[in-house]
Amino acid sequence: MEHRLTCKVYYEDTDALGVVYHANYLKYMERGRSEYVERFGKPIWEWNQSGYYIVVYAMNIRFKRAAQLGDILDVVSTFTLQSPYRGLFRQRIERDGQIYVEADVELACLDPHLNLREFPPEFRS
Numbered sequence: 001m002e003h004r005l006t007c008k009v010y011y012e013d014t015d016a017l018g019v020v021y022h023a024n025y026l027k028y029m030e031r032g033r034s035e036y037v038e039r040f041g042k043p044i045w046e047w048n049q050s051g052y053y054i055v056v057y058a059m060n061i062r063f064k065r066a067a068q069l070g071d072i073l074d075v076v077s078t079f080t081l082q083s084p085y086r087g088l089f090r091q092r093i094e095r096d097g098q099i100y101v102e103a104d105v106e107l108a109c110l111d112p113h114l115n116l117r118e119f120p121p122e123f124r125s
Helices: 022-040 044-049
Strands: 003-008 053-063 072-081 086-095 098-110
Touching (some): 022 044, 022 053, 022 086, 022 098, 044 053
Antiparallel strands (some): 003 072, 086 098
16 A cells, blocks of 8 residues: 655755755655554554554665755655564655655564564554
């Protein structure tokens, strides 16, 4: 299932050239993942309170175009569970159908003691 989050590029997101500073794309994607996770029944902070900590352990990112001040971007996210303990977000940031950034974001689920634990059943359906 695909999820879309719309973000506007503000002045604070840009560098001296007026384009989005590369690290800020990570913030947009984090917002997209957080919104996606809410589809499983509760916001990320409530999953944390329930003893589920979903953390990024690997990311492969490809920059294709530079977004600029004032652009309206869509963060498009999909999620698949690869094992009981690991999940994969495939994300892209696009504008008017053109891809600006693509990323594969691998996640692990941890307990409060930072040990692996299975993703909640809601993530498996």
